[in-house]
Amino acid sequence: MQKCSHCQNLFSPDALERCISDGKELYFCCNGCKSVYFLLQECDVQAFYSKLHDTKLSPPLQNITNYDYYDTPNFEQKYIKSQPNQAQITILIHNIHCSACIWLNETMLNKLDGVLEASINYTNHQATIIWNPSKIKLSQIIQTIHSLGYGISVGEQMEQKTKEENRLFFTKLIVAVFCTMNIMWIAVAQYSGYFQGIASSYSLLLNSASFLLCTPVVFFSGSIFYTSAIRGLRVRRVGMDLLVFSGSFMTYLYSIYATFIDHETYFESVSMILTFVLLGKFLEKKARAHAAQTLQSLSLEIPQTIRINGEFLPPQSIPIGSKIDVFVGEKIIIDGILCSSYALVDESSLSGESKPITKKAGDPILSGSINLTHNILYQTTQTFEQSTLNTLIELVQKAQNSKPKIQQVANAISSRFSKIVLLIAFLTFCFYLYHHTPFDEALKIAVSVIIIACPCALALATPIANTIGLSHAYTQGIIFKQGSHLEALAQIDTICLDKTGTLTQGQPKLIQEFQIAPYDPALLIGFLQQDLHPIAKGILASLTLLQTHPTPKITDFEHIPSQGIRANSPQGELVGGRIEFLRSLGIMIPCLPPHLEGSLFAFAINHQLCAIFVLQDSLKPNAQEVIQALKSKNLHLFILSGDEESEVKRIAKELQISTHYAKQTPQQKAQIIASLQTQGKKVAMIGDGFNDALALKNAQVSLTMADKSDLALQSSDVILLQDKLNGILKAIQISQNTYQTIKANIILSILYNALTIPLATLGYISPIFAALSMSASSLIVVFNSMRIKKINP
Helix, strand or coil: CEECCCCCCEECHHHCEEEEECCEEEEECCHHHHHHHHHHHHCCCCHHHHHHCCCCCCCCCCCCCCHHHHHCHHHHHHHCEEECCEEEEEEEECCCCCHHHHHHHHHHHHCCCCEEEEEECCCCCEEEEEECCCCCCHHHHHHHHHHCCCCEEECCHHHHHHHHHHHHHHHHHHHHHHHHHHHHHHHHHHHHHHHHCCCHHHHHHHHHHHHHHHHHHHHHHCHHHHHHHHHHHHCCCCCHHHHHHHHHHHHHHHHHHHHHCCCCCCHHHHHHHHHHHHHHHHHHHHHHHHHCHHHHHHHHCCCCCEEECCEEECHHHCCCCCEEEECCCCECCCCEEECCCEEEEECHHHHCCCCCEEEECCCEECCCCEECCCCEEEEECCCCCCCHHHHHHHHHHHHHHCCCHHHHHHHHHHHHHHHHHHHHHHHHHHHHHHCCCCHHHHHHHHHHHHHHCCCHHHHHHHHHHHHHHHHHHHHCCEEECCHHHHHHHHCCCEEEECHHHHHECCCCEEEEEEECCCCCHHHHHHHHCCCCCHHHHHHHHHHHHHCCCCCCCCEEEEEECCCEEEEEECCEEEEEECHHHHHHCCCCCCCCCCCCCCEEEEEEECCEEEEEEEEECCECCCHHHHHHHHHHCCCEEEEECCCCHHHHHHHHHHHCCCEEECCCCHHHHHHHHHHHHHCCCCEEEEECCCCCHHHHHHCCEEEEECCHHHHHHCCCCEEECCCCCHHHHHHHHHHHHHHHHHHHHHHHHHHHHHHHHHHHHCCCCCHHHHHHHHHHHHHHHHHHHHHHHHCCC
């Protein structure tokens, strides 16, 4: 790895531009760094670099007109995740201020040939773009964004640009509030003169002052509306920004005209309309930032550097096998195994479990954990990209970027609604003119219709609630891989549950052994050590105490799903598993005592049965309470298990679940789910992922109590980070709360427009109150969505 001579960040040498200056070899990651370096050299302030020590700089922001920069190797290495025939980047798109902007960018990007997926996070305006580099270059994608009138930032620049945008927005709001307050004082004088009489010269003076104060509100503070409206018109889209701007701008132009003919002006209305809408946007931005704080806090948990042998390196450059020092209070960033004798770590950011966990030498150390008591040393077993913390962040971010189906309905309504509103406003204006209503009065009514019907609330209805629901779920140790899974889980009416590891502890204990023929326990121990199934672990826990000799070498090990295992050893062929499996291989099985309750494991050597083991598993804590709570929600419950009929029946009886299926293969589980779906059932499958992958995939929505070290490989839609049954109940409750909130938001938005548009067309609502009520409707939707976080599942 080689440092950039300016920003000090590390890159591979082939990704840097090399040059010689005064006999000194220099390396630069981009033209921006190169320009700044030589500017400092010209000013004779190279001492700046000696004062940096180990501090890393952000590459300078660049106004890039040469789009080829985005296709260079150093840009790809630093910002792009590459896979075969696929590349992915996360960028910040500037100047987005409403859902219409998001819709416009997503629509145009997804139309590009070679773009596989483009989604924009509603809360932070970060876009995740996946494309095929053989079909389209990143520079072409960026050009498309720029052609729409939006800018982009990447990497370290994103946070800085977000702050700049927020400062500019706040400045526009302050200007609007200041001008509006002063216009209102002038309006008081104008209305007093209207009732008491005022000379034309004074009236012109007051109107001119109002004009001067209103103009910066329209063209500076209100610029976000007309620039967005123009962008939409370029691609033939009529959006809500066009409604706001057209209504205010028409009133502004008419007021200028009225000033010269000594008629009543409405500069104060224009200024107040834009100020009210901007205030609503400001409160909405604050709510969005609050809703996204979970993801933001997760991202901030990743330091820019990691300590190795006293040197600080970026986590992306750390290879597998590196030994990392972690001081007390520091966060572990890459997964690994502990080299120190012991450690006490806090894994609450991963699972929500606040109790510290003790680790001993050789134990796995998960990224996201905090070292609590003393400095430790551990060795990495994953790259940064594959580690638990980074995987968590990617899963949460992907979920927030995805959109549920109900949002597509809301977007379809709002995209057509704006055109309908403009048509209603135009017909209203024509109607009043036809009936000899004064021009200014007809214009006021038409403007009121345009402003009050702006579908901001409808566009906000889904994304704000969806974001808050996903964030709240994460705080409860639940990850929805997509926003659509929130919707799917809220609508289920049937739940299929695996038994071992889901309803039970997943730690079967040996309660009885029937020895048929003598065998060497060391041989069975060596055989079972090759298997990860809980049954094998349960037998091993009892047999390990009996071990007196080293385990023999086991070869050709084979696992037959839901049946058993087989292998070769120095004493011959070994077979273990279900009774039916051994019978199918021609092994004689004697009659067993009736009414055996438990899972049976038979063991044979060279087709000679040696022993049959009976194991029982215990229910997880609160299992009965959770099952009863699920039943109270009118959900139909089924147990699907590969275990023996007696054991499954025992668990079903304890939990009072009437329908259960035992001895099920993965294919049979999937067939049962398919059969339920043909009956019109909406099915959720809950399993541990061991033999349930096919069933999990076939269900409408699937949940897994995940091993936190294997998040990326889970086949389920919803990951429960805590191995507790009440996580299922929490996930369902959060999804139902979120879905009900989304529906309530949409209904509120539609009712608002259904009630207010007729009132506006009848002339009962002035433009000022139209703007106020429009902003209020958006805020009602936002604050209604915020209630999701206050509901404890």
